[in-house]
Amino acid sequence: MSFILFFLACNAPDSISNGDDHPVYSPVHPVIIIGGGASGISTAIRLLELDIEPLILEKESVLGGAGIHAGRFFAVNTPWQIDQGIIDSPTTAITEWEDFTGSVPDDQVEHFITESASILEWITSYDISFSSVQPDIGAGSVPRLHALSPDTPHPLALWSELLSPYAKHNQTVTALEKQENVFIVTTENNVYYADNVVIATGGFARNETIVSESLPEIDNYNWHMEAWFGMVGDAIPWLTELSVPLQNMKHIGLYAHGVTDVNLGTPEIMVIPALERSLILNQDGERPFNEQYTQSLRSGQFMLEHQRLFAIFDQPLWEGTFFQGMGYNYTTPPILTSTQYAEVTGLTAYPELRDLAQDLNLDVNTTLNTVSTYNTGIQQGSDALGKDISRLPPLQTPPFYAVELQLSTGKSFGGATVNQMGETIIEGLYTVGESAGFLGTPQVGWGFSGSITACYYLGKQTAEQIAETYSE
Ligand SMILES: Cc1cc2nc3c(=O)[nH]c(=O)nc-3n(C[C@H](O)[C@H](O)[C@H](O)COP(=O)(O)OP(=O)(O)OC[C@H]3O[C@@H](n4cnc5c(N)ncnc54)[C@H](O)[C@@H]3O)c2cc1C
Structure with missing residues (x-):
């Protein structure tokens, strides 16, 4: 009405x-x-x-x-x-x-x-x-x-x-x-x-x-x-x-490859272009999928299955990582280095993986086993989940960092x-x-x-x- x-x-x-009630x-x-x-x-x-x-x-x-x-x-x-x-x-x-x-x-x-x-x-x-x-x-x-x-x-x-x-x-x-x-x-x-x-x-x-x-x-x-x-x-x-x-x-096209935009807050997102170089764990300390999927819409489907997801970095990987605001939110989208991101968000640097797992309530033993298996795969040149690890170093140099990924709606x-x-x-x-x-x-x-x-x-x-x- x-x-x-x-x-x-x-x-x-x-x-x-x-004139005869029909509009023209x-x-x-x-x-x-x-x-x-x-x-x-x-x-x-x-x-x-x-x-x-x-x-x-x-x-x-x-x-x-x-x-x-x-x-x-x-x-x-x-x-x-x-x-x-x-x-x-x-x-x-x-x-x-x-x-x-x-x-x-x-x-x-x-x-x-x-x-x-x-x-x-x-x-x-x-x-x-x-x-x-x-x-x-x-x-x-x-x-x-x-x-x-x-x-x-x-x-x-x-x-x-x-x-x-x-x-x-x-x-x-x-x-x-x-x-x-x-x-x-x-x-x-x-x-x-x-x-x-x-x-x-x-x-x-x-x-x-x-x-x-x-x-x-x-x-x-x-x-x-x-x-x-x-x-x-x-x-x-x-x-x-x-x-x-x-x-x-x-x-709905869902991604799991970003974090809350540090300037704008929720629900805006910053993406992590180098995310596929990290190791992604669920709350059980398991690695649920090949990290290369994070750049595709499949990542959101994985998040629906696994609830919380954490991207883990060691020091060399962390140094090569950056965080980028979305183009439509800025005239010039900001790019934050990982150091800047850690400073702004107060992110913890963990001397041991065990500390990281405990602090985030991940299953500690499974986390350590998962990282060890992943590193062995890298040293042997083959990844159990099919990730291209040809140019990746093992994840072993402290301190370690963890970023919790946020689910985002990209397309419908x-x-x-x-x-x-x-x-x-x-x-x-x-x-x-x-x-x-x-x-x-x-x-x-x-x-x-x-x-x-x-x-x-x-x-x-x-x-x-x-x-x-x-x-x-
Ligand atoms: C930053 C960014 C990067 C992207 N990069 C890629 C990429 O590389 N590859 C890819 O495949 N996809 C990409 N996408 C997604 C892609 O842009 C969209 O899927 C695509 O533009 C959808 O096209 P569309 O015509 O349906 O909608 P749009 O291109 O958004 O057009 C809809 C238009 O309708 C207008 N409109 C809406 N409501 C009304 C109304 N009531 N009255 C009048 N006008 C109205 C809007 O203002 C808008 O101009 C990207 C999206 C973003 C935001």
């Missing part, structure tokens, strides 16, 4: 009666895109390529969303892999998908994997380049993460400029409904009409209520947020109101159920990016590294579907 009243209050400027909606845009981040911009630029003029309604004063921070793209069987001598194929990635996401691939996933290389080639058709392909345990067995070159603009920055005539900033959409085949999009200060609407408002990793309702066990943790401040899930109530089915809401892989062209059950209503759980299918599991490619992919697919529908 409150929505209807609000709508009537804002409706006056463009909707008039034609004017002007009706071919496509309104709600949200000008990664997936919204990709949809818009592809629509322009196909000669359809979109209208982007963006909450912020600039386009880009979280996507402007994302520089590592998942893709399979690309020219850049071939240049680096990496042998890959869609079949290999499809076979491995369950290992690194926890879900069996379906047709939507398979189509994305097969098309991923063409998405990167589309981006580079705008004179943007990728500089390297990097391995990441959250993207399978071969390097698949393509890093944008620092020497060319970010694609979203370049495309934002091209799209500026088609974007309205500072337009927070508050409601969406469909009447007589016209979508009515209400913002805080205006009402717009469209034949088609693309929801591209991003995920909900920063919405405490939706996260807690979707994954109640997360409230057993002092959980933090590692998502851009706009990721508050504005579209979830609209989709619910419109009876568009949601799925996969429990599948739940959202509107859509097909591989972004279509919802409502004709003319599309959802892309994190608001569609990236691929619109539950088969993304706990997520994968470099999922930003899926935002560009679904945006492009959706634009092509809209163009095809228009030409009929």
Whole structure:
């Protein structure tokens, strides 16, 4: 009811009666895109390529969303892999998908994997380049993460400029409904009409209520947020109101690779880039997983299984470790050396591992055994959990340090159920990016590294579907 009243209050400027009680909606845009981040911009630029003029309604004063921070793209069987001598194929990635996401691939996933290389080639058709392909345990067995070159603009920055005539900033959409085949999009200060609407408002990793309702066990943790401040899930109530089915809401991309930001406090996070060089123990003093997983979304799943996790360092490892604030929280993100971090937080330096274990209430004997087994593995050149220990020294030089890791919500892989062209059950209503759980299918599991490619992919697919529908 409150929505209807609000709508009537804002409706006056463009909707008039034609005398027989039917409102006349004017002007009706071919496509309104709600949200000008990664997936919204990709949809818009592809629509322009196909000669359809979109209208982007963006909450912020600039386009880009979280996507402007994302520089590592998942893709399979690309020219850049071939240049680096990496042998890959869609079949290999499809076979491995369950290992690194926890879900069996379906047709939507398979189509994305097969098309991923063409998405990167589309981006580079705008004179943007990728500089390297990097391995990441959250993207399978071969390097698949393509890093944008620092020497060319970010694609979203370049495309934002091209799209500026088609974007309205500072337009927070508050409601969406469909009447007589016209979508009515209400913002805080205006009402717009469209034949088609693309929801591209991003995920909900920063919405405490939706996260807690979707994954109640997360409230057993002092959980933090590692998502851009706009990721508050504005579209979830609209989709619910419109009876568009949601799925996969429990599948929130969780990390366990950071600590509370020492400047900003909870729930903001600082990440520890060198964490995979540490030894991670649970409260029982066991080493529950290969520490290389801490850079992937799998780390959060491990934390859900093991509750508290402690990263252990000896003096040489500690000296090489640093703590970094998140880019979206600062103009220049601070980097703290481990010494500075220890000073600010009053972290204890333990002369013996036994003291560390006792102080943190870890099982002392198991802790000592675990460290000893790990060190023997390093000396013998093989790790029981498959970690690449080739350049690691044994963990043996006092003093020892322990950092308790914090669970953080990085992305959300739940959202509107859509097909591989972004279509919802409502004709003319599309959802892309994190608001569609990236691929619109539950088969993304706990997520994968470099999922930003899926935002560009679904945006492009959706634009092509809209163009095809228009030409009929
Ligand atoms: C620091 C950082 C680094 C990252 N690095 C990577 C990476 O290297 N690789 C990777 O795969 N992922 C990365 N990510 C995640 C990635 O950026 C997101 O998954 C991706 O941007 C999601 O795209 P999207 O289009 O769904 O949402 P966004 O890009 O966030 O866009 C959503 C847009 O919708 C707007 N909006 C929201 N609500 C409304 C409303 N009511 N009305 C109007 N507009 C609205 C927002 O303001 C925003 O502009 C990173 C994220 C961050 C924060």
